[in-house]
Amino acid sequence: xxxxxxxxxxxxxxxxxxxxxxxxxxxxxxxxxxxxxxxxxxxxxxxxxxxxxxxxxxxxxxxxxxxxxxxxxxxxxxxxxxxxxxxxxxxxxxxxxxxxxxxxxxxxxxxxxxxxxxxxxxxxxxxxxxxxxxxxxxxxxxxxxxxxxxxxxxxxxxxxxxxxxxxxxxxxxxxxxxxxxxxxxxxxxxxxxxxxxxxxxxxxxxxxxxxxxxxxxxxx
Numbered sequence: 127x128x129x130x131x132x133x134x135x136x137x138x139x140x141x142x143x144x145x146x147x148x149x150x151x152x153x154x155x156x157x158x159x160x161x162x163x164x165x166x167x168x169x170x171x172x173x174x175x176x177x178x179x180x181x182x183x184x185x186x187x188x189x190x191x192x193x194x195x196x197x198x199x200x201x202x203x204x205x206x207x208x209x210x211x212x213x214x215x216x217x218x219x220x221x222x223x224x225x226x227x228x229x230x231x232x233x234x235x236x237x238x239x240x241x242x243x244x245x246x247x248x249x250x251x252x253x254x255x256x257x258x259x260x261x262x263x264x265x266x267x268x269x270x271x272x273x274x275x276x277x278x279x280x281x282x283x284x285x286x287x288x289x290x291x292x293x294x295x296x297x298x299x300x301x302x303x304x305x306x307x308x309x310x311x312x313x314x315x316x317x318x319x320x321x322x323x324x325x326x327x328x329x330x331x332x333x334x335x336x337x338x339x340x341x342x343x344x345x346x
Contacts, residue, residue, distance in 0.1 A: 141179045141205075143169040144227045144239035155276055155284050156220035156246040160298065161198070161213060166227040166239060168208045177208040183231035186212040189241055191223025202230045216246040218282070247276075277320065277330050279303075285329060286320055295332055303329065 145167045154160055164186070168179040185202040188195060198213040214225075222245045229237035275288040284298045286305070295318055297305055303320055308331075310316040317333035 139233055140170045141168040141176045141182050141229075141234055142171045142237070143173065144184065144229060144234070144237055145169055146225065146227050146239040146242050148242060148244070154216050154244055154246040155287065155298075156194070156216050156218055158216070158218045158283060160246075160284065161215045163211050163213045164225060164242070166205070166210045166212070168205050175208050179208050180204070180206050181231070182229060182234050184210055184234070185228050185230050186214075187226055187228050189224040189226050191221055193217070194219060194221035194223040194246055195225070195244070220246050222246075279329060288332060 146164060147167065148162070148164050154162060166184055166186070168176040168182060170176045182205045183202045184205060186197060186199065188197065194216065196215045196217060198215060199211075203210050203212070212227075222243060224241050224243045226241045227239035229235060274290050276284055277286045277288070279285050285303050286295055286297050286299075288295050295305060297303060297320075302323055304323055306319050306321055308314070308317050308319050314331070315333045317331045319331050320329040321327070322329060
């Protein structure tokens with residue numbers, strides 16, 4: 127409905143700003159197969175989501191680092207109930223790129239969102255740690271934070287990732303590889319094995335070793 131006759135449906139003419147967000151946490155892997163999405167939200171003059179907008183046309187543009195990202199949703203799309211989603215992927219080359227949403231419809235021509243920067247990384251079976259210290263009045267607490275482990279095949283294509291947050295192994299290429307649980311033997315512990323579906327050869331094995339608790343005996 128266009129109650130004021132300005133050619134823009136009611137609700138859509140309230141969109142004044144655009145907000146670009148990425149809901150995922152973690153790392154974008156430069157492997158040619160990792161995909162993610164970003165969300166653009168229509169905002170009114172007060173900066174609140176304009177859920178009445180199901181008309182405005184917007185487009186996602188690469189501000190910098192075009193060689194490090196591939197936009198899978200290239201054409202302008204229409205906002206639905208105040209939001210629109212754009213899909214993208216990262217090529218094999220790692221690097222930093224920036225994205226911005228741009229209004230293309232007549233009612234929001236020239237309206238742009240915030241600029242978001244992303245960094246993709248390329249690692250093969252590399253596990254890094256760093257210490258984070260929390261200082262209180264009497265003690266210093268130290269914890270270790272782990273990065274995800276990315277597993278690549280011979281062609282340096284990502285096959286799987288081990289998430290540092292929970293230790294879970296996630297398959298990134300289910301078309302060519304599978305994960306199989308193997309029982310412990312006299313030489314190997316219980317483990318997960320990544321197998322090539324074509325050759326059934328093992329690409330990598332994954333298992334967790336329990337920490338050794340130290341016992342201190344004090345002389346009385």
